[in-house]
Amino acid sequence: MISPIATLIVGAGPFGLGLASYLQRRRHDYRLVGKPLEFWERHMPRGMLLRSSANWYLDPDHEWTIERFFAQHHPDRAPAEPISREQYLAYMSWFMQQSEIGAQPHYVRHLTRNGTAFTAELENGETIRARNVVLATGFRDFACYPAGLVARLPEGRYQHTCDAVNLDLYRGKRVLLIGGRQSAFETAALLCEAEAAHVHLSYRHDTPRFVEADWSWVETIVEQMASHPAWFRELTPEQQEAYRHKLWAEGRLKLEPWLESRICRDEVTLHPRTEVASVTRKPDDSLLVTLTDEETFVVDDIILATGYQVDIKRLPFLSEALQEAVAVRNGFPLLDVHFQSTVPGLYFSSFPAGQSFGPFFGFTVAVRTAAKLIGEAVC
Known part of the structure; x- marks a missing residue:
């Protein structure tokens, strides 16, 4: 049976939920498909702390905020205390309830365009036809496995952080973490707390400083883009690159201070300014690692x-015809000021919007602006 609707949202993470809330409040004919909060539940480790503040809430109408959630459910929480993954998951569940958002917990198996409408085949056999489709699928399909690095690693002996989330499995083990951003250092801390025997971190740059990141300028930019969505694309290439570097520096050159005592311990060895030169499997199935500093x-x-x-x-569900029809640059879809791609009616939100709207849209700080601009276009 084919169900005709106005707008189909694919992905039930923060960006999909924010847009669904906007459309729900305006009684727009939409459906949300995807497994709610799945990436946060299944691909982020227990005990993780967010770098974002309570200002990064999901409601584009500013009613169901994180502060309101904490006031109701954690009234004794200190304002400066980092938000945990568990608290954020609870907030998102509460937000869905308050906004009366329902999601159909199935993946899209295949998405095609027929004339002026899209046809989505779900894994449960249902077919949905929609005038508009918004892809808010987040990060999962874009995990980066650098080809040169992977070529030096034994097959089957490494995982990306998005899959290595049950850190109890590493109890008593020696682990090499490759990467030097906040996620790498926090994973190292969580591994130690899960009683890993030893953790090595290898990264190509100097060790970042343990200094609180300042995201206030990002919040201001993203909020202003709700009324001036062309702001980033109107910058010169040099200005765009300067903002990319500024955001990169904020996230890459700083580590949150609450990590320092958890990292500076005997069980953690830092290897700055190094790369993996080789990895050899030993007879006892352990791995001998050689770094570029020998x-x-x-x-x-x-x-x-x-x-x-x-x-x-x-994206495994996009038909070949849609992939060919969407103009891209550096792998990102090129979008208009309402997040619409070069395929009329096909919108991209979240991380893939970064080429056209700036790198800020890979963070939940941009949920409300993206929801407002897409919502205005499809309503």
């Missing part, structure tokens, strides 16, 4: 904290 050590497992890289061809 230091060697033995580990049992390797985790890649190598981030994410957008390439829309990695």
Whole structure:
């Protein structure tokens, strides 16, 4: 049976939920498909702390905020206390309830365009036809496995951080973490707290400073873009690159101070300004690691904290015709000021919007602006 609707939202993470709330309040004919909060529940480790503040709430109408959630459910929480993954999951569930958002917990198996409408085939066999489709699928399909690095690693002996989330499995083990951003250092701290025997971190740059990141300027930019969505694309290429570097520096050159005491311990060895030169499997199935500074050590497992890289061809459900029809640059879809791609009616939100709207849209700080601009276009 084919169900005709106005707008189909694919992805039930923060960006999908924010847009669904906007459309729900305006009684727009939409459906949200995807497994709610799945990436946060299944691909982020227990005990993780967010770098974002309570200002990064999801409601584009500013009613169901994180502060309101904390006031109701955690009234004794200190304002400066970092938000945990568990608290944020609870907030998102509460937000869905308050906004009366329902999601159909199935993946899209295949998405095609027929004439002026889209046809989505779900994994449960249902078919949905929609005038508009908004892809808010987040990060999962864009996990980065650098080809040169992976070529030096034994097959089957490494995982990306988005899959290495049950850190109890590393109890008593020696682990190499490759990467030098906040996620790598926090994973190292969580591994130690899960009683890993030893954790090595290898990264190509100097060790970041333990200094609180300042995201206030990002919040201001993203909020203003709700009324001036062309702001980033109107900048010169040099200005755009300067903002990318500023955001990169905020996230890459700083580590949150609450990590310092958890990292500066005997069980953690830092290897700044290094890369993995080789990894050799030993007779006892352990791994002999050699770094570019010629230091060697033995580990049992390797985790890649190598981030994410957008390439829309990695979205498994997009038909070949749609992939070919969407204009891209550096793997990102090129979008108009309402997040619409070069395929009329096909919108991209979240991380893939970064080429056209700036790198800020890979963070939940941009949920409300994206919801407002897309919502205005489809309503």
